[in-house]
Amino acid sequence: MTRPTPRTIDEYLDDLRAALRGEDPALIQDALYDAEEHLRAEFAENPGVDPAELLAKISTSYGAPDEVAEIYRDKEIVVERALRPPPPVPRTSALGRFFGVATDPRAWSALFYMLLALPTGIFYFVWTVTGLSLSFGLMILIIGIPFAALFLATVRALSLVEGRIVEVMLGERMPRRPLYVQRNVPFVERVKTMFTDPRTWSTMLYMLLQLPLGIFYFVLFVTMLSVGLALALNPIVYATVGFGLIDINGQFWVPPLALMPFTIALGIAMLFGLLHLARGIAKFQGALAKSLLVPAG
Structure with a gap:
């Protein structure tokens, strides 16, 4: 079932949190921080644009919550493999x-x-x-x-x-x-x-x-x-x-x-x-x- 496009920053973050449910809480905090920082920066640069319209545009460039969640999952696997010490x-x-x-x-x-x-x-x-x-x-x-x-x-x-x-x-x-x-x-x-x-x-x-x-x-x-x-x-x-x-x-x-x-x-x-x-x-x-x-x- 496709989720409706978020109309506010809080809705976007809630959807992202839901998409990452079950992942490591530390990963969720990192993803939410990056997303909120990007979203609020976009809103600050476009003060006169309708929030729903701007979020729809951001979801196309930055990614919808489900897409961002998948990117973070893939990135986490790569980083974990790179940082993991050689197994004994x-x-x-x-x-x-x-x-x-x-x-x-x-x-x-x-x-x-x-x-x-x-x-x-x-x-x-x-x-x-x-x-x-x-x-x-x-x-x-x-x-x-x-x-x-x-x-x-x-x-x-x-x-x-x-x-x-x-x-x-x-x-x-x-x-x-x-x-x-x-x-x-x-x-x-x-x-x-x-x-x-x-x-x-x-x-x-x-x-x-x-x-x-x-x-x-x-x-x-x-x-x-x-x-x-x-x-x-x-x-x-x-x-x-x-x-x-x-x-x-x-x-x-x-x-x-x-x-x-x-x-x-x-x-x-x-x-x-x-x-x-x-x-x-x-x-x-x-x-x-x-x-x-x-x-x-």
Whole structure:
């Protein structure tokens, strides 16, 4: 069944959203932003033209909603193939799958994200708490609303930045365009829209959660890395230079000779287990970012 030609920008965007139903919410946000930016630019350049007539002309040049949706689907497949890292070599045995994680680029990038999450988490937490406190505290003054608007705008910008980090390092598709802001809408209305948008508050919740999550990821990374290296290298270092890597009450600890192979194997297992854990954290963090930072499709 052919849809009638949209008569307003909102109708066009609703049709485009309907045509993209079931696609990734991040893809839908990008498509809606591009379409709205193009449509409003065309309307600004042709102020005296009837909206229905102009939309009919735009649908011929830019594309009808169904056609635009199909173009974005095709483009998404091409971009995804180009950005997807080489797949790891398939392993058949359990040991092969366990140690084969070292060849997965996503595991290493997720491992680096575990380190990066702490400084970014501290920054997000401080920025959000300080911005909220000052925004509500300054509401009684004339600069209160402009300051709150500026703060909410920075929250949206940081959301886009975090999305790019998550997509590049964790492999989760995130928006590459921000939410569209109509510049011809009165300033107070734009601020009101940002305040009432659930994604504004879910984004700030995400930024607050990044501090405890960042601490957890960092501690987990440092603990497993240091203990794994200590267990794996302790007997070798002790035999080579005469001192160990594990200090207990001022005394270097070295396992008995019969236990050394087991401690070395345990240390190596912890190091490779850390890579597997990083892949699991990447899936969890990507899902959390998608649910809190991206509007539902």
